[in-house]
Amino acid sequence: MAPSVHVFAPATVANVVCGFDVLGFAVDAPGDEVIMRLKNRSGITISKITGDNGKLPMNPLKNTVSVSVQHYLNSIGRPDIGLDIELHKKMPIGSGLGSSSASTVAGLYAIKTLMGDDSSPEKLLPFAMKGEELACGHGHADNVAPALMGGFVLIRSYRPLDVIRLPHPKELFCAIVFPDVDVPTREARQIIRNKVLLEDAVTQWGNIAGLVSGLYTNDIDLIGRSMEDVLIEPVRAMLIPDFYKLRKLAMDAGAVSFGISGSGPSVFAFARNEQTAHLITQKVQEHLTAIKINSQAYVSKINDNGPKILG
The missing domain is CATH 3.30.70.890 (GHMP kinase, C-terminal domain)
Incomplete structure (x- = not known):
């Protein structure tokens, strides 16, 4: 059986009232799940999407998960690797809870794992932002950064990208x-x-x-x-x-x-x-x-x- 991995990525609260496009934090639930398998034939396919009521594209050129994963593969010089993706939406679409970012982050963390890439999850942020750009026309990071890094984050700058993880009261x-x-x-x-x-x-x-x-x-x-x-x-x-x-x-x-x-x-x-x-x-x-x-x-x-x- 081909190597596979099953990944969960969390929902996020962006803006946090006063921090439009610069603040966000991750929560325990809800979230999305991706199952990713290596396959012999080159290229990315999406074999299954559940929980979306048919709203999300199966076309790998139009889905945020596959598009961001392809950007990652291009960056490591493995553009033709064969992958099959299952996306299981465990959170509502259009909820304001980072639905697209949870899917994208789950996919990127899955391919990072399959590739044996032990670099910091933060390195995946530019590829996750490509997914956000496809989803809503603007490649902001206030959802994908906390989904990738966990915790409470501040995006100090977009040019150059500078993301800081903030502490928070544990009892909140x-x-x-x-x-x-x-x-x-x-x-x-x-x-x-x-x-x-x-x-x-x-x-x-x-x-x-x-x-x-x-x-x-x-x-x-x-x-x-x-x-x-x-x-x-x-x-x-x-x-x-x-x-x-x-x-x-x-x-x-x-x-x-x-x-x-x-x-x-x-x-x-x-x-x-x-x-x-x-x-x-x-x-x-x-x-x-x-x-x-x-x-x-x-x-x-x-x-x-x-x-x-x-x-």
């Missing part, structure tokens, strides 16, 4: 609710203003600095009061039904902070313990049910491990 829990509404990433980016007031920019800079300081000093109160977005959230909140009502419910239930995950529609909150995180998801889901919107909920700590081999 993340409560995530995905409302079943459609917010396509490309469209969510297009409604963002191209110009901002200097006053708003200064407020945003201060909040990002405060959040990073809170992460380094384990100051959860500082983390909470720094997670305010005056640039992106006021626009994107319009795409999420009753967003401000959901935020009030979460804060009243004990949330440290509340905001939009990525481009939405998923929302997330930080909590000081697991019990509070579950209470937050309960209150948010109850309200969504009352306005006839189905939802899915996830509670986990920040995932410091990133992708992992399942078999």
Whole structure:
């Protein structure tokens, strides 16, 4: 039997309210899985995709997993190697939880493993960004970097690419609710203003600095009061039904902070313990049910491990 590997890669929360395109962290669940096998015939094939309701392309020239893997193979001088890929979507598409990045990272970690490449997962980041570029038209790293590296990350610069892993309070829990509404990433980016007031920019800079300081000093109160977005959230909140009502419910239930995950529609909150995180998801889901919107909920700590081999 040809060598194969089965890899899981985690969902991620990008932006983290005030850090548009520069902050993100990984969670334990949900995530995606890739099974990759070497084969004798050259070229990449995709033999199976599950959990996507037929939305994702089987064509290896158009799928983020195979495209990013091909970029990696080109870089190591093995462009014609034979691979078969199975992609198992274990998380909702278009959720704002880095669905495409989880798939891409799982594929890249799988080929890295099959090739016996023991370099840092961070070396895969440029190839993962190629997958993001295909998925949403913009090769940002705030999903793929935490999915690859685990933990909480800051993208200090894109030119040159400079990614820093940040510490975080170990007791923090993340409560995530995905409302079943459609917010396509490309469209969510297009409604963002191209110009901002200097006053708003200064407020945003201060909040990002405060959040990073809170992460380094384990100051959860500082983390909470720094997670305010005056640039992106006021626009994107319009795409999420009753967003401000959901935020009030979460804060009243004990949330440290509340905001939009990525481009939405998923929302997330930080909590000081697991019990509070579950209470937050309960209150948010109850309200969504009352306005006839189905939802899915996830509670986990920040995932410091990133992708992992399942078999």
